[in-house]
Amino acid sequence: MNRKSSAHYQREYRRRLREQGLVKKEVWILPENAQQLSVEEKRLREPMAASLELSNSAGMAAACHRPSWTTERLFQALQQSELASRVALEHLEGNISVLLIVMNEFGGLPLFLSIVGEQMLVEGFLWSANDVKDVAAFNTAILKTHKYFPLSTISLDPVDGQGDCYHMFGALSATSLLENVILEIEVLAANIIQATEAYSEFLTT
Secondary structure (H helix, E strand, C coil): CCCCCHHHHHHHHHHHHHHCCCCCCCCCCCHHHHHHHHHHHHHHCCCHHHHHHHHHHHHHHCCCCCCCCCHHHHHHHHHCCHHHHCEEEEEECCCCCEEEEEEHHHCCEEEEEEEECCEEEEEEEEEEHHHECCHHHHHHHHHHHHHHCCCCEEEEEEECCCEEEEEEEEEEECCCCHHHHHHHHHHHHHHHHHHHHHCHHHECC
8 A cells, every 4th residue: 555644634634624614723722631622623613503513412422332342343333423424434354354444534544443352443654764854853752742642642663665654543442432433533633634743843755
C-alpha cells in the first residue's frame, strides 16, 4: 500500500472544512479538558438545532450495555451507526482481522482498527522517520508533548519497504460502548491532523 504522509490528509481536511463554511478559532484550555473540547467541537460544527439534539441524546447513550466486540460484529455495528455516512468501511481478512476506516471528513485519512484479546487498537500513519529532520530532537519533543493529544499516543514501528515509521494510535477495551469506539476513531483522526501541524517544524516536507 502506497502510504501518504499525514500532511496530505491535513491539506485535504482543511480544504473540506473551508468548503463547509467552517472557520478556525484558537482556544486555550487546561490539558485535562482536551477530550471535552473534542466533543464540543464536533457539536459546534452542526447547525444549532442539530447541536442541541446531540447534546440531549448524550445521556441516553450511557444507558447502553457494554458488548464484547469481535471484528465482524463491530464492522456490522459501525455500518449501521451514524459514523457510516461519513466514512468508508472495509473488513480486511488476514492473520489479524482488521477494519479499514477511511475518514472522508479528514481528506480520506485511512485508519486501521483491530481487536486482539481484550484490547481494541485504532491507528493511523503519520510519516516515515526519513521525513524527519532530526529524529532524536523529534522523539524528545514527542515525549514532552504527546499528552496534549487526548486518547492518542505516538509510536515508532518498522514498516516493510519504508523502514521506521511514526504512527498515532489509541487503545481501548474490547468491551467499550459503541459510542466510545466512534469517539476514539474521530478523536484519533483529529489528533493526526493536529499533530501534523504541531510537529511540522521537524519535518522535511
